[in-house]
Amino acid sequence: MNLKPETFQRIDEVITHYPVKRSATLPLLHLIQEDAGYISDEAIAWIARKLELELINVLEVVTFYPMFRRAPIGRRHVKVCRTLSCALKGGYKTCETFEKEFNTRLGTNHISPDGEVTIEFVECLASCGTAPVVMIDEKLHENVDVAKAKQLSDQIKAEAAARK
Amino acid sequence: MPAPAQHRIIFKHIDEPGYTNDIDCYLRNGGYEVLKKSVTRKPEELIDEVKKSGLRGRGGAGFPCGVKWGLVDRKSGKPIYLIVNADESEPGTFKDRYIMHQDPHQLIEGTIISCFANNVKQAYIYIRGEMPEGARILEKAIAEARAKNFVGPNILGTGYSCEIYVHRGAGAYICGEETGLIESLEGKRANPRIKPPYFPAVLGLYQCPTIVNNVETLCHVRYIAEHGGEAYSKIGTPGNTGTRIFCVSGHVQRPGYYEFPAGTITMGVLLNDICGGPLPGRTFKAVIPGGSSAKVLRFGERYKGKRKVGPDMVDYDWGVEDVPMDFDSLAMIGSMGGSGGVIVMDDTVNMVEALANINAFYSHESCGQCTPCREGSLWMKKISARMVHGEARPQDGALLKSVADQIPGRTICAFGEACSWPTQSFIIKFKDEFDAYSEVKKTLPADRTVLV
Numbered sequence: 355m356n357l358k359p360e361t362f363q364r365i366d367e368v369i370t371h372y373p374v375k376r377s378a379t380l381p382l383l384h385l386i387q388e389d390a391g392y393i394s395d396e397a398i399a400w401i402a403r404k405l406e407l408e409l410i411n412v413l414e415v416v417t418f419y420p421m422f423r424r425a426p427i428g429r430r431h432v433k434v435c436r437t438l439s440c441a442l443k444g445g446y447k448t449c450e451t452f453e454k455e456f457n458t459r460l461g462t463n464h465i466s467p468d469g470e471v472t473i474e475f476v477e478c479l480a481s482c483g484t485a486p487v488v489m490i491d492e493k494l495h496e497n498v499d500v501a502k503a504k505q506l507s508d509q510i511k512a513e514a515a516a517r518k
Numbered sequence: 519m520p521a522p523a524q525h526r527i528i529f530k531h532i533d534e535p536g537y538t539n540d541i542d543c544y545l546r547n548g549g550y551e552v553l554k555k556s557v558t559r560k561p562e563e564l565i566d567e568v569k570k571s572g573l574r575g576r577g578g579a580g581f582p583c584g585v586k587w588g589l590v591d592r593k594s595g596k597p598i599y600l601i602v603n604a605d606e607s608e609p610g611t612f613k614d615r616y617i618m619h620q621d622p623h624q625l626i627e628g629t630i631i632s633c634f635a636n637n638v639k640q641a642y643i644y645i646r647g648e649m650p651e652g653a654r655i656l657e658k659a660i661a662e663a664r665a666k667n668f669v670g671p672n673i674l675g676t677g678y679s680c681e682i683y684v685h686r687g688a689g690a691y692i693c694g695e696e697t698g699l700i701e702s703l704e705g706k707r708a709n710p711r712i713k714p715p716y717f718p719a720v721l722g723l724y725q726c727p728t729i730v731n732n733v734e735t736l737c738h739v740r741y742i743a744e745h746g747g748e749a750y751s752k753i754g755t756p757g758n759t760g761t762r763i764f765c766v767s768g769h770v771q772r773p774g775y776y777e778f779p780a781g782t783i784t785m786g787v788l789l790n791d792i793c794g795g796p797l798p799g800r801t802f803k804a805v806i807p808g809g810s811s812a813k814v815l816r817f818g819e820r821y822k823g824k825r826k827v828g829p830d831m832v833d834y835d836w837g838v839e840d841v842p843m844d845f846d847s848l849a850m851i852g853s854m855g856g857s858g859g860v861i862v863m864d865d866t867v868n869m870v871e872a873l874a875n876i877n878a879f880y881s882h883e884s885c886g887q888c889t890p891c892r893e894g895s896l897w898m899k900k901i902s903a904r905m906v907h908g909e910a911r912p913q914d915g916a917l918l919k920s921v922a923d924q925i926p927g928r929t930i931c932a933f934g935e936a937c938s939w940p941t942q943s944f945i946i947k948f949k950d951e952f953d954a955y956s957e958v959k960k961t962l963p964a965d966r967t968v969l970v
């Protein structure tokens with residue numbers, strides 16, 4: 355497995371948190387996804403060996419939890435809440451705005467043509483009082499109406515341009 | 519009438535200017551003094567205080583915390599685990615995240631006190647995968663507390679040791695259900711376990727006795743350890759002690775979180791006086807009082823019956839606005855206080871479309887073990903989505919309800935009830951809207967807010 359040295363270090367540390375190795379399955383998947391971007395076949399086999407499990411024990415976990423991905427996504431991950439409180443405040447419009455701005459469609463199987471974003475609908479992000487809410491990578495943005503969605507999109511585009 | 523003042527004991531420092539989430543700020547505000555006092559007491563005494571307090575769990579079911587602790591098997595010789603349920607994912611609920619982000623040490627102090635009271639040597643905080651920042655804040659806070667000897671080996675020189683680790687979920691709502699959570703913590707799919715025999719208090723994590731408590735519940739324990747169970751039980755109303763945090767979202771002027779003594783304010787006071795009433799020119803239509811699984815209340819309907827007030831039975835005749843906001847009153851009128859998430863809908867909302875949104879959630883989140891839940895939630899979603907996006911028929915309401923009626927009581931976990939209650943209650947209370955939707959749909963403004 356090709357991972358950063360500190361990822362290997364954190365993997366070895368986190369396994370010690372549990373009396374039973376199998377409990378480290380989710381933490382290992384998180385650490386590997388954070389480093390490699392997605393969960394490859396190789397990663398599944400590596401985790402199974404590391405935790406002394408059968409392949410299927412890891413695969414069934416990967417397929418159960420929506421946060422784990424089997425393929426790369428755009429550079430930035432935009433998650434828009436679709437649940438009731440956000441929908442009541444216009445969450446669907448917010449989502450549509452991101453789709454238009456980046457000329458792409460919803461779903462982790464889509465990457466915008468410029469490679470910048472993958473947009474996804476997710477369930478309630480526990481911030482319903484400041485709906486609609488959007489999470490971009492690890493940061494939560496509140497009260498994201500259409501204007502704010504445009505502003506956030508511009509920011510992502512500006513950061514992309516600065517990188518080039 | 520001015521809005522009644524809040525009584526903040528758990529959210530005391532939330533949004534306080536200058537209050538930060540590091541241990542120095544917490545210590546400046548008297549932090550960990552309660553822990554220092556608690557570890558000099560007998561663990562049984564602390565459990566007694568919690569029993570006396572009448573504290574009911576804040577995760578959804580409202581189960582008495584002291585009773586739960588009393589059920590723990592202490593004779594098995596196996597280690598006892600404590601898990602903090604920080605999965606906060608019931609739609610409409612947003613209180614635990616604020617505690618973890620802004621006042622994490624309050625949770626850690628409450629957790630260690632609870633561990634000490636129950637002779638727990640290892641605790642886990644199971645936090646939603648969607649809260650990476652919260653997980654980092656908690657990890658940092660635990661490290662700070664460990665450096666000051668409030669967590670870890672030989673806490674404050676007492677010989678008592680306890681570790682806390684943070685464990686992240688990965689986007690599945692069912693991990694909030696306590697036995698699903700335990701499976702997930704064991705590194706498996708979060709398929710809830712069948713009860714009996716798998717009551718966590720006896721056969722929980724690694725088949726050992728396990729206590730699962732909500733984030734907010736453990737903060738209440740800290741307060742109880744400080745002030746005593748007796749004093750705590752005087753806040754709120756008998757049977758519904760302490761404060762409740764109401765998370766109000768949807769169509770009100772001032773959505774947000776508000777902490778009040780349980781049962782001392784009514785829904786009307788909460789929505790009109792505290793949250794500023796409906797949006798300009800609108801009227802309230804419906805409210806879901808305790809997270810999206812709670813049965814919906816329709817403005818204009820009345821609830822009648824007899825209830826106990828002190829030693830007497832008295833008649834009540836309430837509108838939605840008159841209902842006291844506590845577990846028992848909301849249960850009495852056929853809904854529930856649940857997790858405190860209050861979702862408000864005004865007259866712009868079409869109830870078929872709102873239900874279609876809720877059904878999409880439950881169908882996505884069923885773990886799939888039980889056929890009635892997996893198939894039922896899927897069909898409820900398909901039917902309601904078809905009504906909105908395809909052809910709607912007058913008999914669809916009855917069809918939806920017949921699907922919903924076949925789920926509860928036939929499943930492994932309470933998700934079965936949770937996913938059927940919205941459909942059942944929406945269709946009973948807004949039957950007219952479901953019956954007429956096929957016609958009304960043609961006249962609804964095309965630019966209305968999309969809900970599904």
Ligand SMILES: Cc1cc2nc3c(=O)[nH]c(=O)nc-3n(C[C@H](O)[C@H](O)[C@H](O)COP(=O)(O)O)c2cc1C
Binds near residue numbers: 580691692732733735
């Ligand atoms: C489908 C389902 C989802 C749940 N989600 C949560 C949750 O997100 N957070 C929580 O604290 N409890 C949740 N619960 C309740 C837990 O199972 C459990 O009762 C609670 O954590 C106990 O803590 P308490 O007694 O302190 O409330 C859920 C229950 C069910 C049936």
Ligand code: SF4
Binds near residue numbers: 883886887889
């Ligand atoms: S009721 Fe639903 S969520 Fe609960 S165990 Fe059965 S299928 Fe899973």
Ligand code: FES
Binds near residue numbers: 441487
């Ligand atoms: S409904 Fe969107 S954060 Fe809760």
